[in-house]
Amino acid sequence: MTSWRIVRIIAGTFILLSLALGSPASPFYQSPWWLVFTAFVGVNLLQSGVTRWCLMETLLRKLGIRAGC
Template identity: 55%
Template structure:
């Protein structure tokens, strides 16, 4: 699995998890959802993604986006 697919899978999982936590635990979890969304947005413009850097250091293969 390439870095791009892992980043998208982790981001999607975090969004779904935080929405569930916001519904069942506290609406403050929506701030985490916003953080993930903003991180995805900034990585679209800058090409920098902290998770992608970590995955590169762990030896995962990079695809065309990162």
């Protein structure tokens, strides 16, 4: 598995988890502040799409994960 796939899997997991914890309609609801984390992940995805740089991908490559194509 390449670093770009892992980044997208992690981002998608974070978004779904934070929505489950931040949405009042969810049985896992904890606090609406979890939606701030959802926004944070979204902003980072937008930033990486515009600048073509992602800190998570850089860290994964330093850990020895193969770079994505």
